Amino acid sequence: MAQITLVESITQALAYELNADQRVVVFGEDVGINGGVFRATDGLQQQFGVDRVRDTPLAETMIAGIAVGMAAQGLRPVAEFQFMGFIYPAIDHVLSHAARYRNRTRGRLSCPIVYRAPYGGGIHAPEHHSESMEALFAHIPGLRLVIPSSPARAYGLLLAAIRNPDPVIFLEPKRIYRAVRQEVPDDGDALPLDRAFILREGNDVTLISWGASLKETLAAAEQLSTEGISAEVIDPATLKPLDIHTVIDSLEKTHRCVVVHEAPRFGGLGAEIVAQINEYAFDLLQAPVNRVTGYDTVIPYYRLEDDYLPGVSRIVSAVREVLEYSTGEVK
Template sequence: MSDNAITLLDAVNLAMARALDEDPNVVLLGEDIGANGGVFRATDGLQARFGERRVIDTPLAETMIAGLSVGMATQGIRPVAEIQFMGFIFPAFEHLVAHAARMRHRTRGRLSCPMVLRAPFGGGIHAPEHHSESTETLLAHIPGLRVVIPSSPARAYGLLLAAIRCDDPVVFLEPKRIYRASKTLVEDNGEALPLDTCFTLREGNDITLISWGAMVQETLMAADRLADEGVSCEVIDVATLNPIDHATLIASVHKTGRCVIIHEAPHHGGMGAEISATLSEQMLTSLQAPVRRVTGDDTVMPYYRNEQLYLPDVDDILIAVRETMEYSG
């Protein structure tokens, strides 16, 4: 175990160092990730430790980064590419959607595409335009493309190791608002956490709260407040948005009969809508109240002076849960 508690950002660095050390086919590439250590310093010290052939500085060219990663991945290399901010990921979509996600299908299993595309995402750090997007739904809609989002240092370490070892492409979205928000002890033991699995962070009987990424923190705080009111909340971190572990979500809501879904992305067409539709389709008669969503607004993420008006907070979750608990039909 590390001598000191570490942040989510430290855990990302630790996982990449472990992967580089144990597998000579793992390489990192991205803009300023080498000598500079990346815009958030997620790769700090890794080029000095593993060399310029393993930790590669690239030009400012997201299309090239993604295309190069696809080519590497089909030839036995395991690239871990960084896109500096999720708002800059769109030039990479052509390679993710048309090539990475289809490689196994296109070649009838002859080739796979074991690449990871990392990107910080979400608001809350007073960033300029194009630096605070939460567009995970666009990626989760693509068959063959895993979308993974950690919500704690331990899950960042274990899920990133699993993503790097996965034989299919993974987009690994890191909620930068909680990069340095808290520290926990993380054992650098090389053990991965399972992909495609939800994590039940808190057991409860009255209502299920479903979230992922940075919003898990507010969700847990709301659950603490609600416990003082006598409301027992089950809190689930989805973690992998594609494919979703529907079985865990359905089992939880079958037990509680009520559900609130919390995410930072806009309300319309978000992953909350997909989860809500699945729950309604498969267990309508088990629900004691309509599934509620607490989300960001259907607007562009505002500049920093107004971003807190956009981001859901604990009070928003409390209101939704109380109204769901009081629903009588």
């Protein structure tokens, strides 16, 4: 079996669902003829035709609104926004309509939409092409927020998102679109939504991260292991609703935690995770939960981009801080 990248696993999942379910329709800017700006939909229009994979004008508000109408009438639209930084004109339809259809109709209608968007920094793009504003969508009741971090999880989670009866924001970390390859069977097996994944087991500290930042988080865990520090790494994958139970189970072993994300610090999802840990597992902690995040600024241009994104050294330093707090000395 050939190994594929994360972006290729997205293509594979879309092709599987387009073939398996005639209600699935893929559309967005340049998704058809060009196969998407990152080639996530490459070849799909040729395989399934213009009625199933359709190019749209540069109109994010229209894309979001059409998806709501399609979903309400029984289709399963997968709408792509070229970059997360272009999604803001669409928020009215997402917040006011897609996320509220089930509640508004007292369950008579659901809104099975997947809104896809590449997100995050690290590819030397301008600011509107590099943003990590996932916390905006986590705050909206009625939405699921899913962020894959590997080819296998991208495939399984996208299948689950398309099959889900309610709207899903599916953010794809473009910095790792082609950073790793895995064998991903094209078997149509979905991964569970609303469940975190333990990527590395450990006993001394729990590291929680998602998307592209998991690359540095796992590298930091490996570096810490050379110092005798055993780090458990958790990928929430579904950020809303959050699988806090897996986090608590980990803290019962480690009693210390560091949350890593590249989004700005203030009001980021790391703050919500810390709040839930304090609410449900405060008595397990032997140190305050630490956060390693992007800064509260617009993401800078490429010369300073690496300084903005959480790196291995910042994560390792944060881990040493939580260990020092509880023991009085660095382990």
